[in-house]
Amino acid sequence: MNDIKIIDIQYKVGEKEETLADIAEKFNLGLKRFQTLKRVGIERIFKFDQQKSGLKKHLVNLVQRILEKNKLRLSEISGIFGSGNPVGEYLVPNLTTVIGYEAGLRNISSKEIGQGCAGGIQVIESAYSQLRSDSLDGIDSIYIVMGWEDVNVAINQKDHTTATLFSDACYVMLVSNRSDLDGRKIKFVKSMSLLTEDIFTMTIENPFYTDSIANDFINNCRFKMNGPLVYKFGLKLFDYIKTLTKGKYTEEQLRSMYMIPHQANKRMILAMAKKYNLDENLICTDGVGKYGNTANSSAFISLKDNFDRKGTIMVTPFGLELMTGVLVIE
Numbered sequence: 001m002n003d004i005k006i007i008d009i010q011y012k013v014g015e016k017e018e019t020l021a022d023i024a025e026k027f028n029l030g031l032k033r034f035q036t037l038k039r040v041g042i043e044r045i046f047k048f049d050q051q052k053s054g055l056k057k058h059l060v061n062l063v064q065r066i067l068e069k070n071k072l073r074l075s076e077i078s079g080i081f082g083s084g085n086p087v088g089e090y091l092v093p094n095l096t097t098v099i100g101y102e103a104g105l106r107n108i109s110s111k112e113i114g115q116g117c118a119g120g121i122q123v124i125e126s127a128y129s130q131l132r133s134d135s136l137d138g139i140d141s142i143y144i145v146m147g148w149e150d151v152n153v154a155i156n157q158k159d160h161t162t163a164t165l166f167s168d169a170c171y172v173m174l175v176s177n178r179s180d181l182d183g184r185k186i187k188f189v190k191s192m193s194l195l196t197e198d199i200f201t202m203t204i205e206n207p208f209y210t211d212s213i214a215n216d217f218i219n220n221c222r223f224k225m226n227g228p229l230v231y232k233f234g235l236k237l238f239d240y241i242k243t244l245t246k247g248k249y250t251e252e253q254l255r256s257m258y259m260i261p262h263q264a265n266k267r268m269i270l271a272m273a274k275k276y277n278l279d280e281n282l283i284c285t286d287g288v289g290k291y292g293n294t295a296n297s298s299a300f301i302s303l304k305d306n307f308d309r310k311g312t313i314m315v316t317p318f319g320l321e322l323m324t325g326v327l328v329i330e
Helices: 020-026 031-040 054-069 095-102 119-136 197-201 227-235 237-244 251-256 266-275 286-291 295-305
Strands: 005-013 016-019 044-047 079-084 109-112 142-149 169-176 184-193 202-204 223-225 258-261 313-316 323-329
Touching (some): 054 095, 054 169, 079 095, 119 142, 119 169, 119 184, 184 237, 227 266, 237 251, 237 266, 237 323, 266 286, 295 313
Parallel strands (some): 079 109, 258 313
Antiparallel strands (some): 142 169, 184 323, 313 323
């Protein structure tokens, strides 16, 4: 069976940048109120221009750019897999299908899978499974995998406690089993959900499921989060990693890998490292400061920034629905 590889990743963060100072001025508040953001490592946030269909435009551009960069034709793409919060411009048809159409892809498999901060691990797991199946059938394939985050349309932009939670971003990657294409080999990928009552720690309410059709979805906060429970979940990440990889990797092997966790909270990541006595030099936290919490896109943006790093890389997204996963590449 041919190796299954990530060939390339391209990403785009929102074109509207706000620093902590900008946010303080906008809400007429002193920076003291934003000490929490500073502690978690966020220095700035980025947002797409919703009035100009920014997310859709950027995803289409990324698909076109990654194909051109790797000198691939549209006809060489076997399918497209996408994952993101379904709160943007399209619910039906789903955004993955729309992007495929707008980019010029025709009559191929199009699947939208998962959502939230761990949606990216679900979608690459699905693409990987499809490529393994293709390999068993003797079929050489290339799949586009993409993810996005525009949950800002579901939060109250007039409230500083919610308006500073997320940055908008999107990414596109190529995965393939073709032997003539170079890339990072996928050695392992698996996800899981913790099916406890805490799955309601983060919720996004259905905008159509309201008591009154007159409800203003945009100006009423529909995103709810229990911060302490999210923090508690993140602190146990290494235990979940060991559970997911049991029988495949020893704890010593896991400790030697370069870890890219969900880039949401630097303080939480470092506390997790301290709890398990992990080497902080082998844990990525740069993305939090560079881009803020880009949710679904965060771990894969940081993977792109570290794509040429030597050795084994372990990507570990986690979040919505208390889902987490492990992607190991060499």
